[in-house]
Amino acid sequence: MPEVPISARGVARRFGSFEAVRDFDLDVAQGEVFGLLGANGAGKTTAIRMLCGTLAPSAGAITVAGVDMLRDARRARSRIGYVTQRFTLYGDLTARENLQLQGGLYGVEPALLGERIAQSLQRFRLAGVEDQRAAALPLGYQRGLAVAAALLHQPDVLFLDEPTSGIDPLARQQLWELVYELAAGGMGVLVTTHYMDEALFCDRLALMERGRIIAGGTPQALLAMPLAAPPLEVRCDDEAASGAWLAARPEVREVLPRAGRHRIRLQSGLDPQAWAQAATAQAAGQGLALRIDAQAPRELEDVVVALLEQQEAAA
Template sequence: MSALKPDVDATPVILAENLTRRFGDFTAVDHIHITVQPGEVFGLLGANGAGKTTAIRMLCGMLPPTAGWIRVADVDMVRHARRARGLIGYVAQRFSLYGDLTVLENLKLQAGLYGLTGARQRERLEWALAHLELIDRKDAMAEALPLGYKRRLALAAALLHEPRVLFLDEPTSGVDPIARQRFWELIYELADGGIGILVTTHYMDEALFCDRLSLMQAGRIVAEGTPDELLRRPLPTPILELDSPDAVAFEQLAQTWPETREIIPHAGQLRIRLHAGTEASAMTAKIWAMAAERGLTVGALHPAAPELEDVFVAVLEENET
């Protein structure tokens, strides 16, 4: 979490209401609401095709919405997208700077496009090269860079003009865990500086890094809140965690129980997800009894503390049925 908590009373830097986009008969984004405060890291989660990229493209003013309205950095994005462009930074999912220009040339181009000249340009270029650890590759062709460098270059290009709002579309996909960690550290640093950040991801574990998040499914927001709020939601389908040296026998056994919805082997343990409506404590007692009857050893057995992934899976399933 960022050190400075987002200022909830400030004017939101992103405010979208009833945002909708249809492509022919297909509704890619369906009446979503999004609010992001300055200094807040807001996560937009969802599977590929859930509508995240369409939403972010509308918020950046690249795609006109079919319905709804958007204010970004106090500018009406539907009518005056160009006015907001100097105030926002955008990092696309795909590397979309120029592969046939060097790192420095790409950054100089971006600086020029944002109207930075002279001493101010030099100062910002130095900041970006140093801060995003690009200095040792500044004369390398962008297309020859490793993916991690490409991502940092893309981020550098989006930050040169010190935007008030930053949009990151799947910024960490395909990046190794260390680079991912480093990337999130940078994101917090930026949020601490007061930038409002909207990030999309399909990595559930990254959801925890966000101050607030919305889960998208088929174009709609199906759950939203802080990670803590979401974790406190009661799980409609309880999960039991079973630690046992007889895990294999238990796995076979559990498959025969009518209450079992899904069995997930997890780090030597079994996570047994039960059907909605099953009472976790009653089921625990039943398992203890069964173990005694068959001479199976139970190391530990208790209802699992839900992880965000469990919450989301439950929400997604609820909506599918």
């Protein structure tokens, strides 16, 4: 397997006059879990479809598992596992029948297929529901079945499009444990998500907005990016009154209620420490006891919001 199992350069996709993806550059290394982060409509699914060979790019070059996707996408698909955002297996077939069909389509030898199906049923908690129609299975089981089907032919690369959307916390944890296990075995894994906590599970991230990658790097590097308006954390005794007082301040850009506290962002250019001291004194004069941390730990959401605001201001 190549050291860079997924590579894209200058990729774009246009639908008429609408450019869904543009200037898309990406490298995913062997054994790496790479996350495409962005809101719904940012272009993540369009990008992943082009990388998988199910949608032709309007421009650019894509190589997956050492295969040129523009020239020979069919050959590359035998090395790719792809789990779509929505359940796309056959609802009228049972879980076992879907696995048998997928294994046959990917050319898994009959002597191996039965053994792999048995292993998959255990691995994805499908034992006991293998003879139920796929359409009747709960969402978590459907997602497990889709991942099992994508891995039957033992691909070099795995694409997961919003894999944990709508599933329960236990199934979510198990899926991420599987992702780490696959990456440890040398597989390149590309995951799209809009969940900030999941993005932190990835080795590297790329933030997409309006079809472009606007920032990228390790989660730690993104969290260390300079912010024009770093977050502050406010603890208080009266959450409702304190929240209303903070929201009324013209220098406060945003108030996010949390359990027993508020997380706030100030307008750009203010000194957080000086503002915290002044605000504490002013609030005390109105009978509100605020404890403001001007050096609150950053969250990935703080960085993402700041980057999106920069893009909006520059548009």
